[in-house]
Amino acid sequence: MRERQASQGARRAREFEAFVAGAAGRLLHAATLLTAEPRDANPRARRLLTLALAHTYASWDRLRGEDPYDRARQQLAVRFARSAWHQYGSFGRPRPSPDNVLARLTPQERLILVLRLYEGVAEEQTAALLGLPTERVHTICARAMATLLHPPRGPAPTRVEVAPS
């Protein structure tokens, strides 16, 4: 009995190590995009990733054929949403850190953008994961893309007077 448990533990450790070796790089990149930190100094992203992977490790025996990468990504997204909620009081306030392009977006916009475009999660799944309507996810994603591709110049956009024809 004890021998079987030990061999099972060893197999589990081997499998999990292989999983981490394969997935950690991509997940860390996603986490760094989420927190909008620079790539060399990302303590929040590392902490987020460590907790998400630890959760995956703890529930490794109960995956029952589910994709562990999917699970880890889900944990990452949920934990980020929760921490953003606690940290900024509300989900929508942007972070003042102008050196990163992504820092111009709100945490929610970053989360949806990273899930949809970097991770390639379908709109419906993103909506189900975050508890939002699909149309809302679509709108937020479109707005985030517009902000990234056409960054607002200056503090306030000037209104263009249209001459009556």
Place this chain on the structure above:
Amino acid sequence: MNLPEREAAVRRMLEQAPPPVPPDLYADVVRRGGRMLRRWTAARRLMWLVLFAAAVAFIVWASIARPWVEPPSETTPPLTGW
């Protein structure tokens, strides 16, 4: 630009410069994950223990109090001397 082009542009923007993975990540994850797993196991054990204790307490109380037995009547006086 149409939608696929815009999506591709944003994707390219997101995919540049992946951060280096810290070497002690795996050990840290296993340490935390093991702790989490032990905590879950302890919580599950505690839950079963509480459930078992509640069941035993209920059986003992029921066998003492016998709530299914009709209580003796208190309104009719006992029939004596006839």
